[in-house]
Amino acid sequence: MLRINNVEVVYNKSILAIRGVSLEVPDGKIVALLGSNGAGKSTTLKAISGLLKQEGGAITEGTIEFEKEQIHGMDPDKIVEKGIFQCIEGRRVFTHLTVEENLLTGAYTRKDRKNIPDDIERVYHYFPKLKMLRKKLSGLLSGGEQQMLAIGRGIMARPKILLLDEPSLGIAPLLVKEIFENIKQINTEEGTSILVVEQNANIALSIADYAYVLENGRIVMQGSVDKLLSDESVKAAYLGFD
Numbered sequence: 023m024l025r026i027n028n029v030e031v032v033y034n035k036s037i038l039a040i041r042g043v044s045l046e047v048p049d050g051k052i053v054a055l056l057g058s059n060g061a062g063k064s065t066t067l068k069a070i071s072g073l074l075k076q077e078g079g080a081i082t083e084g085t086i087e088f089e090k091e092q093i094h095g096m097d098p099d100k101i102v103e104k105g106i107f108q109c110i111e112g113r114r115v116f117t118h119l120t121v122e123e124n125l126l127t128g129a130y131t132r133k134d135r136k137n138i139p140d141d142i143e144r145v146y147h148y149f150p151k152l153k154m155l156r157k158k159l160s161g162l163l164s165g166g167e168q169q170m171l172a173i174g175r176g177i178m179a180r181p182k183i184l185l186l187d188e189p190s191l192g193i194a195p196l197l198v199k200e201i202f203e204n205i206k207q208i209n210t211e212e213g214t215s216i217l218v219v220e221q222n223a224n225i226a227l228s229i230a231d232y233a234y235v236l237e238n239g240r241i242v243m244q245g246s247v248d249k250l251l252s253d254e255s256v257k258a259a260y261l262g263f264d
């Protein structure tokens with residue numbers, strides 16, 4: 023279980039990005055964190071994965087606990103070793119490396135090197151397209167294929183929880199649907215918990231168990247997906263549905 027309690031993040035000692043954010047990701051569940059541009063979704067993910075510091079951000083209040091251990095303040099590598107992996111944005115894969123070389127970079131903290139070839143095959147099981155493209159330079163892939171590769175890198179780290187930052191961004195609708203089906207399949211077959219940040223509420227809620235809505239750095243709504251979708255006023259106000 024990942025538990026964030028009352029977290030506040032400030033950038034450059036002056037910009038308050040999120041405040042009083044509390045959320046939980048139970049083992050094996052898919053949780054969606056929704057909200058519009060600038061709401062604080064990426065900031066929340068970076069607070070968890072330890073990537074805030076390199077952007078001039080700091081957690082100024084609250085705690086982050088994973089499997090009953092406080093993880094905030096730990097180095098990003100240490101957090102990966104604990105089993106939390108934030109997928110890089112699809113467009114930030116290493117464009118000068120092939121697909122397979124990129125996948126290998128996802129395994130950098132792994133000590134059980136002998137299992138790595140099997141894990142590459144597991145990635146190809148979820149994303150057969152990547153197998154066909156395995157020798158291709160990643161810079162030549164489409165946006166959707168790069169997103170698959172970014173998630174594939176995540177699988178290579180054998181995480182207990184995957185953090186995904188807007189997997190739908192800039193990708194054709196048909197491919198978005200496919201990628202979210204792949205994410206659900208990884209969750210079901212590997213038991214990996216998922217925290218997915220999305221502006222596209224519709225697609226995120228199609229696979230999530232529970233969702234939170236962020237607005238101006240605060241959680242303004244939360245609930246099981248069944249409950250949120252059955253409330254017309256919530257749908258209209260927060261989820262962008264008609």
Ligand code: ATP
Pocket residue numbers: 033034037038039057058059060061062063064065066077078221
């Ligand atoms: P988007 O979907 O546009 O990425 P978001 O919900 O992920 O939005 P964040 O990127 O977390 O939002 O941004 C939250 C707030 O923090 C915004 O006001 C943003 O301008 C500010 N912010 C984010 N990153 C930085 C940074 N490196 N330095 C200063 N301010 C930042």
